[in-house]
Amino acid sequence: MPPLxxxxxxxxxxxxxxxxxxxxxxxxxxxxxxxxxxxxxxQLFNDYLRKINMELSYVQFELRxxxxxxxxxxxxxxxxxxxxxxxxxxxxYTVPQIAFYKGIIEAxxxxxxxxxxxxxxxxxxxxxxxxxxxSQVPTAFKAFSMSQKEKTIQELVHDQWLCDMxxxxxxxxxxxxxxxxxxxxxxxxxxxxxxNEAGVKADLCPNESCTVRIHKYCLQAKFxxxxxxxxxxxxxxxxxxxxxxxxxxEEDDTDVSQPPLGPxxxxxxxxxxxxxxxxxxxxxxxxxxxxxxxxxxxxGAGSSQEPSLVPRTRRATRNSARLHR
Ligand SMILES: [Zn+2]
Ligand SMILES: [Zn+2]
Numbered sequence: 001m002p003p004l005x006x007x008x009x010x011x012x013x014x015x016x017x018x019x020x021x022x023x024x025x026x027x028x029x030x031x032x033x034x035x036x037x038x039x040x041x042x043q044l045f046n047d048y049l050r051k052i053n054m055e056l057s058y059v060q061f062e063l064r065x066x067x068x069x070x071x072x073x074x075x076x077x078x079x080x081x082x083x084x085x086x087x088x089x090x091x092x093y094t095v096p097q098i099a100f101y102k103g104i105i106e107a108x109x110x111x112x113x114x115x116x117x118x119x120x121x122x123x124x125x126x127x128x129x130x131x132x133x134x135s136q137v138p139t140a141f142k143a144f145s146m147s148q149k150e151k152t153i154q155e156l157v158h159d160q161w162l163c164d165m166x167x168x169x170x171x172x173x174x175x176x177x178x179x180x181x182x183x184x185x186x187x188x189x190x191x192x193x194x195x196n197e198a199g200v201k202a203d204l205c206p207n208e209s210c211t212v213r214i215h216k217y218c219l220q221a222k223f224x225x226x227x228x229x230x231x232x233x234x235x236x237x238x239x240x241x242x243x244x245x246x247x248x249x250e251e252d253d254t255d256v257s258q259p260p261l262g263p264x265x266x267x268x269x270x271x272x273x274x275x276x277x278x279x280x281x282x283x284x285x286x287x288x289x290x291x292x293x294x295x296x297x298x299x300g301a302g303s304s305q306e307p308s309l310v311p312r313t314r315r316a317t318r319n320s321a322r323l324h325r
Contacts, residue, residue: 007033020077020174066177069201072217077178096144097152099128109189116201117169194218207237
């Protein structure tokens, strides 16, 4: 196979140095380097991503796309598929900081209401001693002060592992949505009934004995089809869903075909991804243009043997391909 050309390298470099990038930004970089518009060259775009992933896979990196579940925006990033926390969070974070991060994401994904957030106070009250890594310097955990926790939250928000929500609570950052796909799966975070991605921030079936949860943007895609009954796909309970007027006319078909890059579904969805990451999902009925989100999901390349980000039993193994030094 011919090596990657400078155009591929520019795309990778943009994600490494500036990523994760919003879909629109990444597509415009693609247009800049190829001289081809994304809208009329989606196949070329997908070919680029596939080729990049072939090469990145040799060093256990992967270019992938994900949705920010709070605002439904699509982001692209390069992630490290060797899932030990040292290689993911780099040398920037200390062991107690990483344990604190793990505690926060565990609390967030365990939220039974699937709001996908935690209050600042509850985050600060997370006890590192409970993080199940008893062999790892418990004294450093005990000495981890409130102000260190506050500072760590700020750093994690800055690096997009966490995000500040508009209501002052803390949610997962885009980097976590990109990076934790296997971790969500291994930790049995309930999946969205429509797209099968973890339902960290999702709407719950109104029937309390039913476990179905669906992302708001997946609900929109599903229920905006005129013929579709607004009922839970699991238990058949009426699902209270008010459609914005602009939605009904746009969604005339449901092309849930396979993407070129992996087993995940390709979804057609209307999003408004131009807002800030903290913004709420678009519920104001603004007309939004239709777009196709292609998940760059390369899980087929061996996610089953991919270890969890949070090594409950496993010690970190050194990754020779570390990004951060
Ligand atoms: Zn979904
Ligand atoms: Zn249900």
